[in-house]
Amino acid sequence: MKTDQDMYIPDNQGEGEEYEGPEMTLTEHLAELRSRLIRAGLGVVVGMAISFLFVQHIVQALLELIKPHTPLATGITEKFTTYMKVAFIGGIAIAMPLIVYQLIAFISPGLTKRERRFVLRALPFVTLLFVTGVIFGYFIVLPTALRFLLGFGSEDIATMPRFADYIGFVSNLLLWVGLSFETPVIVYVLIKANIVSVQKLTKLRKYAFVVILIAAAIITPTPDPMNMMIVATPMYLLYELGILMGRIW
Template sequence: MTANEMSVVDHLYELRKRLIICVISISSVAFYTYYKVNYLLNILMKPIAKFNLSLVYFRLTEGFVTKLEVCLIAGLIITSPIIMYEILAFVRVGLTRGEKKFLYKNFFILFSLFILGIIFGYTMILPHSLSFLISYGSTYLKPVLNGSTYFNFIGIFCLYTGIMFLIPYVLAILGKFSLISSRILRKKQIPVMLGVLVVEGVLLPSVDFLTFAVAASPVLFMYEVSIWVIYFNERRKRRRENVPSNSRKGFKNRGK
């Protein structure tokens, strides 16, 4: 009983340690980014540069708080390799040596997919979404953009696309460890499609349905790919399990 209690305490201590490292990393990068934030703001303003719009604020503290929010989101993205590593370091305690090796081999792929999702969202989806929304609204309204709302929208949008790009590959890893099967994923396909749209509706409430479809299509495509990857891995695994028994039968037949 004491050993179990100590193991739980050690587990919580490890979690606390990993969280502290993540918080310190994000805070340090955000603090450094604050002094360079104007360069970042100029980059974030490019999607609406052609509209010649000026961002406004409505509260005295909003200008300061908005810069802090941008720095925190930038810190979260920049330190994403550290965050992913700390998550893997926390999870590895309950894994075998082979599973640890497999996870660390896939670390670079996970990070690359996250960055690819952010770049895809910022370059391919966001400009068209903003262009449609501003052009449509300006036909009968005069656009006045709140700076805090605009920058938060971009930050959440990019984080969303980055995380969505991770999900299919994570499913493939779970399938590799036999924690999930292609049959289950196939049954959950329609709920997953609806779930992706619901998440988009919560995180991106002001975009149109066409933007929803464009943002969801790569995620759903990768989800479908992950189903087939898991399916072929399951077939390969079944073949490997059947080979020893068949070979033993062959030896017996030869002996006879």
């Protein structure tokens, strides 16, 4: 693996050629990983600060989903820690393009100019797809899951969820649904970075479908197959979209 300096390609070198810099030692690999993690972490901190400005509105939007039930805060610090958790997840969402870029830069630091250009062009879609996933989770996945969970069992049993449990549950679900919607960008970048080919991904369709089903089963909080398929279907379609994007562009 090469450092940022080694990624530089001289002007007299073709765009389709890869610069062959010196290989890094294990210590240099770890130093590079630490550097990438620090940059991603700083991005999350900045995103968290921005998200905290709107955390009251975010929490209120999440509480709308559970009405007429009212969550209870039983601990002195429960509200504060829960709001901070929501802001943290919001920070991850805001910093997602930076996180993805740092991950790609660490895995494939020897990208050519042309390949890096494709990666940079894909980064804005990281945010767009994540937001799309969160919207899908908020309006489709969560209402279905909450109706099942809150309506399960005898009507003589009153459901009074804890505030921290409820917010943690819905925010984590939205985060994972949003991350699952990054599939086409990840597939596209892997293809354009020559890490994997379109033909290989096409042959791996059946295995990808099984992995997607397992991921959907983990993401969805209910045991019924309907909720699992609500998440798995768009995930698989997004996988196919990534292959199609790589094939066309």
